[in-house]
Amino acid sequence: MITIPKKVLASWSTTDYNLTDFVLNANINIVMRQTRIPKQLIPPIILFAVAAMALIIARQLLVPKTFGKYGFYRAAAVDEIASHKMVYAGYQVCSECHDDILQTKQQGSHKGLACETCHGAAAAHAEAPDQSVPSIPKGRDYCQLCHAYNPSRPTGFPQIIPETHNPGKACITCHNSHSPQLKPEAEECSTCHGGIANQKVVSFHAALPCARCHAVPKEHLLEPRLVKAAKPTTRSLCGECHAVGVDSPSDIPRIDLANHGGNVVCWECHYPHFPEAR
Numbered sequence: 713m714i715t716i717p718k719k720v721l722a723s724w725s726t727t728d729y730n731l732t733d734f735v736l737n738a739n740i741n742i743v744m745r746q747t748r749i750p751k752q753l754i755p756p757i758i759l760f761a762v763a764a765m766a767l768i769i770a771r772q773l774l775v776p777k778t779f780g781k782y783g784f785y786r787a788a789a790v791d792e793i794a795s796h797k798m799v800y801a802g803y804q805v806c807s808e809c810h811d812d813i814l815q816t817k818q819q820g821s822h823k824g825l826a827c828e829t830c831h832g833a834a835a836a837h838a839e840a841p842d843q844s845v846p847s848i849p850k851g852r853d854y855c856q857l858c859h860a861y862n863p864s865r866p867t868g869f870p871q872i873i874p875e876t877h878n879p880g881k882a883c884i885t886c887h888n889s890h891s892p893q894l895k896p897e898a899e900e901c902s903t904c905h906g907g908i909a910n911q912k913v914v915s916f917h918a919a920l921p922c923a924r925c926h927a928v929p930k931e932h933l934l935e936p937r938l939v940k941a942a943k944p945t946t947r948s949l950c951g952e953c954h955a956v957g958v959d960s961p962s963d964i965p966r967i968d969l970a971n972h973g974g975n976v977v978c979w980e981c982h983y984p985h986f987p988e989a990r
Contacts (some may be wrong), residue, residue: 723928732878742777766941776788799833800833800834801828801833801834801835801838802828802918803826805834806827806838810827813890814891815891815916816891820890820892821870821892822889822891830849831846831847850882850884851882852883855883859872860873861873861906863906863907868937870892893915893934911985914986915985917984917985922960925943925944926942926943927941927942931943945977946977947973947976948969954978955968957990
């Protein structure tokens with residue numbers, strides 16, 4: 713409750729203020745004293761307010777009007793893309809004239825590869841076959857984009873070391889690009905398993921043929937992803953060379969097959985392509 717001094721009451725008759733004005737001003741002063749903002753908070757509050765206003769203004773000026781109409785992108789972009797001239801024809805259009813090549817391609821390893829991946833955009837060729845002819849890769853560089861050795865590629869993917877694989881010879885000299893097939897020689901394993909071959913060639917197993925340990929069906933050489941080469945499932949295979957008492961060169965490390973490692977298969981502890989034993 714506010715107490716009004718007598719001197720103030722006596723002066724009301726000679727001033728322009730009335731009782732209501734006095735009480736209102738007194739209440740305002742009390743509220744200001746109770747809600748005063750610390751001086752150290754005023755600069756950051758002003759800074760945040762200015763930043764918020766700038767963000768709101770920038771959004772109004774920079775965000776496209778059609779943004780968010782269909783989703784989290786600019787809706788007008790759909791119409792702009794649709795207005796571009798068609799460049800790629802698609803394999804369905806290619807098959808209308810080249811159905812024989814399509815049938816060959818569907819039987820080979822390149823059946824999932826679009827025609828225009830190798831031959832380039834072909835919409836102009838489809839519209840005017842005599843005026844526009846698609847490119848035909850004839851050198852070695854183009855095929856190497858996928859088939860040059862790269863350890864990051866999946867196991868079983870056909871790869872070569874270009875410097876040692878038929879150097880100077882065009883790929884299409886030996887391979888039908890529409891239906892490439894691997895040669896069914898046993899020691900062509902390095903064509904796909906280049907990383908393993910590079911390790912094995914400097915290991916103690918360098919002279920050991922792949923088929924000595926792996927059962928390799930002929931179908932694996934043609935469809936390596938569908939038909940797998942088998943790994944040894946028992947200890948006896950390694951024991952044919954490494955068990956005590958077997959007829960093998962004396963410099964080969966020996967183990968007591970009955971007591972060494974229990975029932976664990978050898979390659980679960982030892983990496984056969986680069987064995988560590990000496």
